[in-house]
Amino acid sequence: xxxxxxxxxxxxxxxxxxxxxxxxxxxxxxxxxxxxxxxxxxxxxxxxxxxxxxxxxxxxxxxxxxxxxxxxxxxxxxxxxxxxxxxxxxxxxxxxxxxxxxxxxxxxxxxxxxxxxxxxxxxxxxxxxxxxxxxxxxxxxxxxxxxxx
Numbered sequence: 001x002x003x004x005x006x007x008x009x010x011x012x013x014x015x016x017x018x019x020x021x022x023x024x025x026x027x028x029x030x031x032x033x034x035x036x037x038x039x040x041x042x043x044x045x046x047x048x049x050x051x052x053x054x055x056x057x058x059x060x061x062x063x064x065x066x067x068x069x070x071x072x073x074x075x076x077x078x079x080x081x082x083x084x085x086x087x088x089x090x091x092x093x094x095x096x097x098x099x100x101x102x103x104x105x106x107x108x109x110x111x112x113x114x115x116x117x118x119x120x121x122x123x124x125x126x127x128x129x130x131x132x133x134x135x136x137x138x139x140x141x142x143x144x145x146x147x148x149x
Contacts, residue, residue, distance in 0.1 A: 019084040020061060047102065068081070076095065114134055
């Protein structure tokens with residue numbers, strides 16, 4: 001649940017086993033669903049990610065946090081996960097000033113809503129994209145000039 005922090009908001013989250021606990025200070029970006037091949041391999045299906053500026057992620061307990069380079073990432077990203085339970089937690093690229101956070105790892109009410117789908121050109125052939133009316137991008141968030149995300 002959100003409580004006061006930087007800019008009046010603070011959200012908490014954790015991995016499945018609690019070896020990694022974090023706080024996000026300030027408002028969260030609405031959730032993007034990523035259908036890229038790496039996210040599908042990373043979590044077993046499309047990823048649902050929110051984001052905050054890098055400096056607004058605070059690790060409360062981070063002993064279990066491990067990072068792995070995302071081998072085919074056009075953004076030279078790395079992915080953070082819990083080495084104890086395997087929970088997928090973070091996506092971080094040196095090309096962006098934000099860190100993406102797996103929305104399902106947040107505690108309580110977040111106040112975020114679904115904003116769109118990215119990397120739909122790589123969506124798995126075993127599912128159809130939902131007819132949810134959300135914007136869709138064939139590539140990532142910054143692949144189209146003037147895109148809202």
